[in-house]
Amino acid sequence: xxxxxxxxxxxxxxxxxxxxxxxxxxxxxxxxxxxxxxxxxxxxxxxxxxxxxxxxxxxxxxxxxxxxxxxxxxxxxxxxxxxxxxxxxxxxxxxxxxxxxxxxxxxxxxxxxxxxxxxxxxxxxxxxxxxxxxxxxxxxxxxxxxxxxxxxxxxxxxxxxxxxxxxxxxxxxxxxxxxxxxxxxxxxxxxxxxxxxxxxxxxxxxxxxxxxxxxxxxxxxxxxxxxxxxxxxxxxxxxxxxxxxxxxxxxxxxxxxxxxxxxxxxxxxxxxxxxxxxxxxxxxxxxxxxxxxxxxxxxxxxxxxxxxxxxxxxxxxxxxxxxxxxxxxxxxxxxxxxxxxxxxxxxxxxxxxxxxxxxxxxxxxxxxxxxxxxxxxxxxxxxxxxxxxxxxxxxxxxxxxxxxxxxxxxxxxxxxxxxxxxxxxxxxxxxxxxxxxxxxxxxxxxxxxxxxxxxxxxxxxxxxxxxxxxxxxxxxxxxxxxxxxxxxxxxxxxxxxxxxxxxxxxxxxxxxxxxxxxxxxxxxxxxxxxxxxxxxxxxxxxxx
Amino acid sequence: xxxxxxxxxxxxxxxxxxxxxxxxxxxxxxxxxxxxxxxxxxxxxxxxxxxxxxxxxxxxxxxxxxxxxxxxxxxxxxxxxxxxxxxxxxxxxxxxxxxxxxxxxxxxxxxxxxxxxxxxxxxxxxxxxxxxxxxxxxxxxxxxxxxxxxxxxxxxxxxxxxxxxxxxxxxxxxxxxxxxxxxxxxxxxxxxxxxxxxxxxxxxxxxxxxxxxxxxxxxxxxxxxxxxxxxxxxxxxxxxxxxxxxxxxxxxxxxxxxxxxxxxxxxxxxxxxxxxxxxxxxxxxxxxxxx
Numbered sequence: 082x083x084x085x086x087x088x089x090x091x092x093x094x095x096x097x098x099x100x101x102x103x104x105x106x107x108x109x110x111x112x113x114x115x116x117x118x119x120x121x122x123x124x125x126x127x128x129x130x131x132x133x134x135x136x137x138x139x140x141x142x143x144x145x146x147x148x149x150x151x152x153x154x155x156x157x158x159x160x161x162x163x164x165x166x167x168x169x170x171x172x173x174x175x176x177x178x179x180x181x182x183x184x185x186x187x188x189x190x191x192x193x194x195x196x197x198x199x200x201x202x203x204x205x206x207x208x209x210x211x212x213x214x215x216x217x218x219x220x221x222x223x224x225x226x227x228x229x230x231x232x233x234x235x236x237x238x239x240x241x242x243x244x245x246x247x248x249x250x251x252x253x254x255x256x257x258x259x260x261x262x263x264x265x266x267x268x269x270x271x272x273x274x275x276x277x278x279x280x281x282x283x284x285x286x287x288x289x290x291x292x293x294x295x296x297x298x299x300x301x302x303x304x305x306x307x308x309x310x311x312x313x314x315x316x317x318x319x320x321x322x323x324x325x326x327x328x329x330x331x332x333x334x335x336x337x338x339x340x341x342x343x344x345x346x347x348x349x350x351x352x353x354x355x356x357x358x359x360x361x362x363x364x365x366x367x368x369x370x371x372x373x374x375x376x377x378x379x380x381x382x383x384x385x386x387x388x389x390x391x392x393x394x395x396x397x398x399x400x401x402x403x404x405x406x407x408x409x410x411x412x413x414x415x416x417x418x419x420x421x422x423x424x425x426x427x428x429x430x431x432x433x434x435x436x437x438x439x440x441x442x443x444x445x446x447x448x449x450x451x452x453x454x455x456x457x458x459x460x461x462x463x464x465x466x467x468x469x470x471x472x473x474x475x476x477x478x479x480x481x482x483x484x485x486x487x488x489x490x491x492x493x494x495x496x497x498x499x500x501x502x503x504x505x506x507x508x509x510x511x512x513x514x515x516x517x518x519x520x521x522x523x524x525x526x527x528x529x530x531x532x533x534x535x536x537x538x539x540x541x542x543x544x545x546x547x548x549x550x551x552x553x554x555x556x557x558x559x560x561x562x563x564x565x566x567x568x569x570x571x572x573x574x575x576x577x578x579x580x581x582x583x584x585x586x587x588x589x590x591x592x593x594x595x596x597x598x599x600x601x602x603x604x605x606x607x608x609x610x611x612x613x614x615x616x617x618x619x620x621x622x623x624x625x
Numbered sequence: 626x627x628x629x630x631x632x633x634x635x636x637x638x639x640x641x642x643x644x645x646x647x648x649x650x651x652x653x654x655x656x657x658x659x660x661x662x663x664x665x666x667x668x669x670x671x672x673x674x675x676x677x678x679x680x681x682x683x684x685x686x687x688x689x690x691x692x693x694x695x696x697x698x699x700x701x702x703x704x705x706x707x708x709x710x711x712x713x714x715x716x717x718x719x720x721x722x723x724x725x726x727x728x729x730x731x732x733x734x735x736x737x738x739x740x741x742x743x744x745x746x747x748x749x750x751x752x753x754x755x756x757x758x759x760x761x762x763x764x765x766x767x768x769x770x771x772x773x774x775x776x777x778x779x780x781x782x783x784x785x786x787x788x789x790x791x792x793x794x795x796x797x798x799x800x801x802x803x804x805x806x807x808x809x810x811x812x813x814x815x816x817x818x819x820x821x822x823x824x825x826x827x828x829x830x831x832x833x834x835x836x837x838x839x840x841x842x843x844x845x846x847x848x849x850x851x852x853x854x855x856x857x858x859x860x861x862x863x864x865x866x867x868x869x870x871x872x873x874x875x876x877x878x879x880x881x882x883x884x885x886x887x888x889x890x891x892x893x894x895x896x897x898x899x900x901x902x903x904x905x906x907x908x909x910x911x912x913x914x915x916x
Binding site: 495496497499500501502504505513516 | 721746749750754773825
């Protein structure tokens, strides 16, 4: 018997089982994470059906059904398993105070899905669920009743949305440009004053142009005011399920839907429209509503700047360590140090980035090149450049290690072959060794990108903000504004999930942002992999 | 240095009648007419009294020989006998080895190649090399051949095209690859790759071609092709070849040197070394008694 057990143990079958179990467990965990995020994140875009409940006390509840649960410690002889309750998103925060409501199941008399109820997405106070009583223009009534009102409302909402777009364009592009120019002129005047040239004719010229700009500014603000008034031109009286009324300017409504009246195809269409609007729009209502475009943009741009910074840096260091440095104790110590650098907690890099990049380097840049803007810091405060550099520092060990591996994998015969043809060491490296090591270098880049996209902690110290007023890329020269603060998906998750006043309502947004962050990471990784494969093909085998 | 060269050439002239090449060995009767040899033995490379060390370990002991122009010279001997080391001294590829040290003197056309004024990259364009392990770069066939010329600053496409055709023809590969010059060099067979390496070496127009066991990884047909190539190559340049294969040495070389434990035991005309070696160790080796 012991012999058989020993034979079994020696055969390694048990070991194979252990290995298989480990793989299965890992896959299960990864799959579980992805599945959870996908279900919660992708479900967010679906136009949910509305239910209207009639309760025992005669009141009604209207909202999206969000789930049913057993009330803890509620076992009674009547309900030996425990009473249950349902959770509804009832919206109408301005009327009810809360977005969500729990209703005990035994209180419900009947549940219906009336086709005539609508969900109104508003610019403030979240969704409104209910019916329309009347649509009016100023004091005059345009349409009364739910059906008539619904028909009248649709074109009005579209009109209002166009108006909003116009206002936004005016605010951001036209007035934004004027403000930008005014600020530039102010800085120029101050710069001249700092150089003791406060009296030259140029200053007077600049002041004159400032005044011109301000006149234009006032004119546009006037237009803006008229446009805003037009938003309030039409109003709608909404009524919630128990009859309480709410008067609302049509300009407050983003969109109105009757989810119970929508067909499947219509719902799918709406699903992708919702998805697109989250991807492309800016956040509203303390980030809990609207889109996350600035965060996606900031994340991608930061990773790109980081890649541009980290690759040359890491590759040069690796070339020195592997090709030029005399292999000995010192190089060994450096290598160990580099490897350990990869294990330093990222927040430590954040502190370093703040102290070194932001305060020391940025502060110096400000005193040298932007004295006219002081005391407002330009580079002496967190910004996308410093955040990217901090992450580059964080990921440079990865690039060094993979590049060194790539270099040591280049066969000695290639080096000798190149030297024997009269190449110098430098020419050999540039023309033979570097191309051969390129896959290794790009593997390093892939790992660096994967790590950098997911980092949040160091960014919080070096330039990420909850809401950035402008993207770091725009049409003002020099187009890339490295000093600007930016938004980041990882920080967005933290901010929406933990810092928002209405956590429950923000939950779907957290899942959506998480899902998109995962998609961005995968996307960036895939493009790095594609780049590597392309290079590999180009250099390894230009064969058919 | 000049004095040394003069002395050497003098001694050569004196020796020509009896011991034309090696300074260390007694050779058998000369087989060629002496006038013919005088022309042929114009020395390309001369090695004087050379010791070579890898760190503490000595790899060559007082080696001295001359390699004549437009001839194929073969080095044979068991593994680790120093023949490859000597070969790699000729283009100073041993400079890369950490702790390597050489004493004595190696001259190319009478000029000391280890003199401080020598530009190593220049030397290597004059002394090309083909390696035991086939090593075309992971680039296209065309790019492999133009690698050397491009390093020397040749940029004109038409000139490069001409070099490619000429070099590939010189290596007997042109007919096989002329339609796929821009395919990867790694798509060629082993023998073709080795001939590509020869073409690559020829592209820089070297005066000497060093070959370090060029056929040891090839099949007999590819080997035959390369051996055939050597006959035509020696019209243009001087070939020094290291080989393990004694039949190969016998087939292709004009002169053969036998190395053992870092010493040059015997260095004479090939025919002599295989038929009538003067040293018993040489005889043991060529008859297969050891090695």
